[in-house]
Amino acid sequence: MMKVVLITDTHVTVRGEKVRGIDPVERLDACVRAIQRLVPDADLCVMMGDNVDTPSEQEYRTFLQCLSPLKMPIRYLIGNHDDRDMFVRVSPNLPRDRDGHVQSMLQTKDGVFLFLDTGKSGEHYGDYSGVKLVWLKEQLQLAGSRPVYVFMHHPPFRTGFWNDHSMVREPEKILEVISEAGNVRHIFVGHTHRATSGSWKEITWTALHGTCYENDFELLPAKPNYRGGPAQIGILLVDGEESALHFHDILDPYPLIAYSGKSNREPQPA
Template sequence: MLIAHLSDPHLRARGELYQGIVDSNALFDRALDTLTALDPAPDMVIIGGDLTDEATPAEYATVTEKLARLDMPVHAIPGNHDTREGFRRAFAGAGHLPETGPLHFCIEGPVRVIGFDVTVPGAHHGLVDDPAASWLDRTLAEAPDRPTLILMHQPPVETGITCIDAYKCRGADLLAAVISRHPQVERLLCGHIHRHMQQAFAGTQLICAPSTATAIALRLDPGAPGASWLEPPAMLLHDARRPGPIVTHYLPIGRFDGPYDFF
């Protein structure tokens, strides 16, 4: 399987700008242009939350309109800028989301993709509590020998960017205890921080996908104020087409000079 991983598009109603400045809808179109030009085409697209900015019906209509361009399955989890009910309605036709409660899901295949909803309604931080941990533990136990990706929004670790670390996923010890019992978990995939980052976590690799919109400034001074840049957006590609460990590639979004016949 080849899995394209996008995150944090912060889509707006048609004609509106993200934070009144950035055309996040046009940037997402560029991401889809890059994605649909890939050869071979991905077997699946996953999106790691914050599909909308204010979770309005008009913004979810933008989500539906944009994703209609794709021929491959799309599986997404909510972020802190989404609402569960708006998200559930937007993806009702996909058939993989539960009708009530957290929007956990599991997509079966050569690689299992588990969507793990850690959002807290009305808050910006995430939370792994006992019911969520139990659900994840049971789901992982159903296929102990199959490579597995877990997709969640807020990372359960500190990044060193103080302004965003206040809104990390709480309950990291509980999550780590579950994952450490299931060595088939090859990736813990997050978004939220609008940057590419990776770190070891509970015996696996935690990787944050960049945003298709803006990048949170990499300010590692603990007292630095938060800010964002319009850095080149990017996506991740998780390549599990060959035997052995999954390979993850960082893919900038856009058109660039080349290709040239040297390497």
């Protein structure tokens, strides 16, 4: 079984600079400490985009520095706050496809992972068209009958939230490719700044909350206000055809109640 850590929408700035009143670097540092404590043996970490906020090269350096204590391999997605070329300049060894997009495939004994690049330079909406679709079609063909798990920053489906305005444009194109292949089991996305799950035709999906600010619960047509958010990460367990995603809030306001082995109604030790 594979253990994969999912982190999205870190919106890292330079140290000390806040985003909507939140210190994103402090939060990412706390996530890294939690990963070291909870899942130091994870096989992989996926950074799901909006890795930095502005963006700037200094922010990317800070972002990578925050992640440097992690021992597992890391794959990166591109979000609307990212700049692909800038990120590649700071981190030249990022896995990319033949056209330079930051997207790649990872074959494992438990399935095939596809990391898609939905970034569109200068735009907030997601793009998955042209040569990106050609690449995806090839990867899905290569995967054959093995289960495929897809990771992308922008959702290609609606969630009922403001972010639907900036979902992947012309989503029917990617849906056609995925449906034709028939091997995609689940899609994981960021961008929404809310933990959400649903289905899109025959495919199930999950959006992660992110570690920086969250969008308050205000459905369309409202433009949501923001909240501090729980600084949530995901811990994904994949065992071939089976998968389970655990949400873990770093800023947990609830006290731990230790299991005593006694009945719930018996007096508990103070």
